Amino acid sequence: MAHTMNEVAKLAKVSPATVSRVLSKSPYISADTANRVMAAVEKLNYHRNVHARRLAIGKSDLFGLVISEIANPFFAEIIRGFQAAAWDRGFDVLLLNTEYDDKRTEAVVQKLVENSVRGVAIITSSLQDSVISTLTNKGIGVVTCNPVPADRLVSTVTIDYKRGLVQAIEHVASLGHRRAAVIAGPQTNRTASTIKQALVEGLRQRGLDPDPVTHSDYHFDAGASAVQAILSAKHAPTVIFCGSDLIAMGAIIALEEAGIDVPKDVSILGIDDIPFSFLVRPALTTIRVPREQLGETAFAALDKMLKLKRQRGAEYVVETELVVRKSTSPERKFALRQKATLLAQHDVET
């Protein structure tokens, strides 16, 4: 169906080798020949077959990106950053998601190898660390967000939550809060544990020993039910640190439905700064994870490592940051409301 290089060659009256050279922008091609070839290419609307190309080249122009859930907004900007960086350098991205399914996870590794990707960024802990050596043994570069030591063909890019957490604790302490609680992410999750520890320690050092410290999964409902435990505690906290924005939103809504005023009675902090979290009301103060930058850094790490003679990996870190958001104050709202009501009445009368 589609045209081949041979047809282009015939039309341009050159050899296929020459067509290939023109298309690959090789130097040492006379302008005249190049023009003839390009004319033929355009006339036939010819496109090279990448499969043949990749086979001949011996390696592909593909990089893999492995995430867990495609529909999780946490990953959207990571994909975007990674992909943009790859495209910029003329590479394509093979996006693979495990959906936390074992069969799929296996298939993901297979696809990475089959497609002879040059490198892969693994931004999920649903791939065991053991697959790393499976990949590097085949010469595939790996960058992972898991805390493994850098090695030949292995780099890491991790998220440093400390900075954002410290800022958050300072912020809360300076606001005069005295009683804190924590709703951490799932107990089985490495990142969630790290964050929980850092939070508990940090708060303690500031004299804000958190209580209770509960767990939940990363989802909305869990945030809501964790709030129940907190509400029934002896001393109600005035601030609740949540392990993710979704947990925080669940908590906010559960609190409001219980008649607790957020942030007047209790303040809520999230983590992630997920898309649209700025739309949440009452406003959600959160710790921003620079996801697009994470994606870009992951690609840059791969690209750089693969160009090294020894292909030695390196360790990269992206920093988090507190984002303080304030709702309009109730007083101001009330004043505005009066005015609006007057206006509305006026409307009706005219």
Added chain:
Amino acid sequence: MAHTMNEVAKLAKVSPATVSRVLSKSPYISADTANRVMAAVEKLNYHRNVHARRLAIGKSDLFGLVISEIANPFFAEIIRGFQAAAWDRGFDVLLLNTEYDDKRTEAVVQKLVENSVRGVAIITSSLQDSVISTLTNKGIGVVTCNPVPADRLVSTVTIDYKRGLVQAIEHVASLGHRRAAVIAGPQTNRTASTIKQALVEGLRQRGLDPDPVTHSDYHFDAGASAVQAILSAKHAPTVIFCGSDLIAMGAIIALEEAGIDVPKDVSILGIDDIPFSFLVRPALTTIRVPREQLGETAFAALDKMLKLKRQRGAEYVVETELVVRKSTSPERKFALRQKATLLAQHDVET
């Protein structure tokens, strides 16, 4: 670096052809041979090179999916549905996003052809209808969400907004609203225009002639600023239909900041039911677009069409539906609040 079929053949003491047959699950292979081959495959941890495979087969096992923005949550579930359907049938997905950039859009078409995808779903209007023939001329099946006539190798899957809009209008009318306004999506957008027209007509028929009818782009800020125009109108509306959930959220927040009580003073309706829209407070009533289903349907349409002898396309429609969400009533909130306050005081005293 990676092993080849030849090495496997040697190890298993068979010909490469036999290895290929075993791996492709061809019948007519003795169990004994198959076992020897599989043992060799496992021993070497061998994976076929897909590029060689695709070249030999003459077609790829790839389907394209073209969207505009990877970070737009509207697309996340579409991707998910499409991808799941493709994986189920053993196909891979090449995800391409235009990001509304002309150069990228051009590159997208090129990549589709280069990769000799079997078919492509175009779920964005940033690709001109003219590229459809470019693709079908190369034997690539196309399914688009644009309202083009079905043809050889061309199917459509469109979103029927009518049903959801009619339900929404009924709902609003039955609630006794008398004055409506509309903040439609961008004037240049085909879908937005269709929706606007349907809304205006539908409301008129119900005696709810909307006024004003304004435009905005699909983003949050636009929703907020559009509200200004509405607030300064002579007769304030009691219900505002928004062209998307994001517009609606912008409107809600702008209204609240202006001291207008949503939904007491004015009700807001969105469209899309984007992820997490159920978390918005005050609760957002919206029209659900079945995005995951849209993705699945798009793939199924391609798959079916390509299996037809004549490869004639068909037209598919997915239906929208009103989703009514209610905030906790202010009265109930107040009652709960009293109770919580009492509890809190009790805490402090103990």
Added chain:
DNA sequence: CTGAAAGCGCTTACAG
């Protein structure tokens, strides 16, 4: 600056 030829790693009629 250009061409003839080998080779990339598979698949699949064709023959047996």
Added chain:
DNA sequence: CTGAAAGCGCTTACAG
């Protein structure tokens, strides 16, 4: 049930 051989559409030393 299995093998030898041709071919998929490119690229790239090698030679000129």
